[in-house]
Amino acid sequence: MAATLMDRFLRFIGFEEIPLEEDVSVRPEMELVKGRKKGKVISLHNQTRMRVVVVEPISFKDAKRVVDHLKERQPVVLNLEDTEEELCQRIIDFVSGATFAADGGVQKVGEGIFLFTPNNVDIATEEGKHTLDDGRFPWVK
Numbered sequence: 001m002a003a004t005l006m007d008r009f010l011r012f013i014g015f016e017e018i019p020l021e022e023d024v025s026v027r028p029e030m031e032l033v034k035g036r037k038k039g040k041v042i043s044l045h046n047q048t049r050m051r052v053v054v055v056e057p058i059s060f061k062d063a064k065r066v067v068d069h070l071k072e073r074q075p076v077v078l079n080l081e082d083t084e085e086e087l088c089q090r091i092i093d094f095v096s097g098a099t100f101a102a103d104g105g106v107q108k109v110g111e112g113i114f115l116f117t118p119n120n121v122d123i124a125t126e127e128g129k130h131t132l133d134d135g136r137f138p139w140v141k
Contacts, residue, residue: 002011048074057083063091067098073118081112087118088112 017069054070055062056079069076076125080088095116099106117123 028066047058052077054079055089056080057091060090060094063094066091066095070095070099070104070116070118071100073120075115075117075121077109078114078116079112083112 037093045138054077055066055069057063057066060070063087063110066076068080076095078091080091083091092114096106099116104120105115105117105123107115107117107123107125115123
């Protein structure tokens with residue numbers, strides 16, 4: 001009762017507290033910001049390790065495995081040293097065509113060893129050496 005008597009006295013002399021109505025309306029801009037989904041934050045200093053796959057094919061089915069690795073954006077070292085010559089040519093033709101279609105790169109590393117890369121990997125060579133991207137096919141003599 002003392003609090004109400006005091007409130008009445010304050011109102012009487014003009015010191016009445018007027019309760020402020022809270023602005024509960026939301027502006028349309030605020031709704032857009034709240035409804036927007038946040039994008040994925042990517043670190044510029046990403047230190048993920050790239051995995052290079054080494055394949056030594058035994059049959060033509062292994063060529064599909066090589067292309068699957070390239071589609072997963074993994075570079076592939078294709079070792080054809082112990083593979084029959086006719087099978088080597090078929091595998092190289094198949095994988096080279098898939099690499100070309102995916103805008104990848106090819107480099108002959110050694111006798112019967114090739115490096116196939118997806119389009120997110122560049123092959124750097126020394127001067128005087130050429131990649132298959134230049135239109136030259138080093139396995140053709």
